Amino acid sequence: MNLREEAAAIRDDLIALRRELHRIPEIGLDLPKTQAAVLAALDGLPLEISTGEGLSSVTAVLRGGRPGPVVLLRGDMDALPVTEESEADYVSGHDGVMHACGHDLHTAGLVGAARLLSAHREALNGDVVFMFQPGEEGFDGAEHMIDEGVLEAAGRPADAAYGLHVTSDMVPRGVFTTRPGPMMAASGGLFVRVVGSGGHGSRPHRALDPVPVACEMVTALQTLVTRRFSTFEPVVVTVGSFHAGTKRNIIPDEAVFEATVRTFSAEAADQVAEQSVKLCEDIAAAHGLSAEVRYDREYPATVNRADEARFVAETVREVFGDERYVEMPEPTMGAEDFSLVLQSVPGSYMFFGACASGDHELAAANHSPRAAFDDSVLADGAALLAELAVRRMGRGRV
Numbered sequence: 375m376n377l378r379e380e381a382a383a384i385r386d387d388l389i390a391l392r393r394e395l396h397r398i399p400e401i402g403l404d405l406p407k408t409q410a411a412v413l414a415a416l417d418g419l420p421l422e423i424s425t426g427e428g429l430s431s432v433t434a435v436l437r438g439g440r441p442g443p444v445v446l447l448r449g450d451m452d453a454l455p456v457t458e459e460s461e462a463d464y465v466s467g468h469d470g471v472m473h474a475c476g477h478d479l480h481t482a483g484l485v486g487a488a489r490l491l492s493a494h495r496e497a498l499n500g501d502v503v504f505m506f507q508p509g510e511e512g513f514d515g516a517e518h519m520i521d522e523g524v525l526e527a528a529g530r531p532a533d534a535a536y537g538l539h540v541t542s543d544m545v546p547r548g549v550f551t552t553r554p555g556p557m558m559a560a561s562g563g564l565f566v567r568v569v570g571s572g573g574h575g576s577r578p579h580r581a582l583d584p585v586p587v588a589c590e591m592v593t594a595l596q597t598l599v600t601r602r603f604s605t606f607e608p609v610v611v612t613v614g615s616f617h618a619g620t621k622r623n624i625i626p627d628e629a630v631f632e633a634t635v636r637t638f639s640a641e642a643a644d645q646v647a648e649q650s651v652k653l654c655e656d657i658a659a660a661h662g663l664s665a666e667v668r669y670d671r672e673y674p675a676t677v678n679r680a681d682e683a684r685f686v687a688e689t690v691r692e693v694f695g696d697e698r699y700v701e702m703p704e705p706t707m708g709a710e711d712f713s714l715v716l717q718s719v720p721g722s723y724m725f726f727g728a729c730a731s732g733d734h735e736l737a738a739a740n741h742s743p744r745a746a747f748d749d750s751v752l753a754d755g756a757a758l759l760a761e762l763a764v765r766r767m768g769r770g771r772v
């Protein structure tokens with residue numbers, strides 16, 4: 375079988391599906407229109423299909439003609455609360471919602487892999503689970519699907535798992551990239567409410583001003599990162615939201631801010647979760663105020679098994695040529711809930727260049743209202759997923 379050529383033959387269908395999905399972006403765990411489009415696209419294929427209970431996921435199982443390993447392929451399906459700025463003739467039809475992270479390509483690409491592999495069902499040495507996942511963008515979609523049994527959807531645990539994410543600015547169009555070991559960071563959220571006592575801006579000694587105290591916390595968090603963690607231990611704390619007050623001469627009762635936290639090691643994640651909370655509480659106490667501080671653990675680090683990442687690299691090189699693969703020189707501090715699948719199942723995640731303009735380094739990044747993805751790469755993405763499944767099943771259970 376030549377999956378690359380077979381994918382090229384269904385390229386127009388995949389592009390049409392991607393553009394249909396692009397027009398109906400949906401956020402979170404409930405993606406009814408997207409789910410309906412996926413079910414329609416899979417209709418007629420020899421798949422065992424089930425849909426989620428608590429979320430609009432689609433799980434499809436393809437039974438190969440011969441016994442063998444279970445390979446799970448994953449595509450996430452959700453969009454973002456972003457207002458699209460695009461000149462394309464297919465744009466979001468939902469106000470304020472956009473497929474700004476390219477998950478429409480992931481969904482269409484996974485449908486493509488399902489079509490390619492279904493055509494060779496009899497020749498497959500194992501089963502394939504297609505995981506169409508809602509709620510990647512901070513809604514724990516993977517965790518919900520794991521709780522509902524996606525990793526055992528074939529009746530036995532998955533032996534290997536692969537997922538692909540398009541990028542507009544990390545690598546040139548058509549280039550695949552991954553790395554052995556840690557690839558993406560763990561994420562956490564710090565939520566702080568500094569509670570003081572408001573008053574007149576001209577007489578601060580009669581109030582308990584939360585604004586300078588909250589500001590001190592923001593800068594002290596940066597000191598925490600540089601003074602309490604090794605320089606060889608990557609930690610990012612970014613305060614992306616900070617709100618207090620209404621007018622310059624009124625001291626407010628409260629100041630609130632939120633930070634996103636990124637780490638790689640379990641030790642760093644534990645340490646920052648504990649120390650950031652204590653730091654904020656103690657700074658408030660030092661000034662006679664109080665602070666309500668919450669720390670949420672979000673996604674764990676995405677860690678590829680070394681042999682699986684090497685297998686992805688070899689497969690890309692053999693199928694598409696050496697020039698289509700580059701190894702990621704370093705991990706990214708982005709986070710991804712495919713990490714939860716990789717905690718249980720050996721496998722690899724990978725990025726795939728889909729920049730719509732000439733120079734990816736100048737392109738608007740994923741999540742930007744101007745992020746644009748070239749769907750001419752879709753067929754190759756589908757071919758790679760299918761190829762990984764076929765080759766991995768051919769290796770048997772290891």
Ligand SMILES: [Zn+2]
Pocket residue numbers: 475476477510539
């Ligand atoms: Zn994404």
